[in-house]
Amino acid sequence: MTPTTNWPNPERPGVPMFPERDGWHILCGAGSENPTLFWWHAKEQCYTYPQNIMRDGPFLYSVDVARAYIYHGAVLTPTQISEMMAGERERCVAAFSAHGERAELAYNGSTGDEEKQYWRGALNTFEECRDEIRHLGDPS
Incomplete structure (x- = not known):
């Protein structure tokens, strides 16, 4: 260096x-x-x-x-670190949000029960991951 x-x-x-x-x-x-x-x-x-x-x-x-x-x-102060981490979590969510949007479109366009069930599962997974990432910094 x-x-x-x-x-x-x-x-x-x-x-x-x-x-x-x-x-x-x-x-x-x-x-x-x-x-x-x-x-x-x-x-x-x-x-x-x-x-x-x-x-x-x-x-x-x-x-x-x-x-x-x-x-x-x-x-960095603890507040600055928290702000940076919150921003990073939002960037992570944004990075894979297109997958959630595609799953929602596919779910809405599904015609069969099996297909709808598959895309509902994919959409649920996206929503759960999104919420978990956003709440990583929350005190429990």
């Missing part, structure tokens, strides 16, 4: 995940195995190294300087 190839968008090395939001990100200096927290300032499009705040006041690192670091990821 090199500093310039592991950023969330390889075409924008130095720019973190969620560049439109302020937040903490974990970076590692090239050649170092010690991860360090950096605060991303969305408005200024730069980082603050928190250890410098305590000693010398804020020191801002530009995106160009950050390119020398290896990006490990954003530090």
Whole structure:
């Protein structure tokens, strides 16, 4: 892994995940195995190294300087994680919803009892899977 190839968008090395939001990100200096927290300032499009705040006041690192670091990821809050997971569940449902639509069309177009029973079973399976996926994050 090199500093310039592991950023969330390889075409924008130095720019973190969620560049439109302020937040903490974990970076590692090239050649170092010690991860360090950096605060991303969305408005200024730069980082603050928190250890410098305590000693010398804020020191801002530009995106160009950050390119020398290896990006490990954003530090997410539980709310952000829940929102991301809910979005992912909806994308999963959308990915296979065409199968449910086809099953419903086939059920509605069925002429025989056996055929109707088959497509009703397929439609029930789709609906159950859809509902299970949507409720994966619900506390039980």
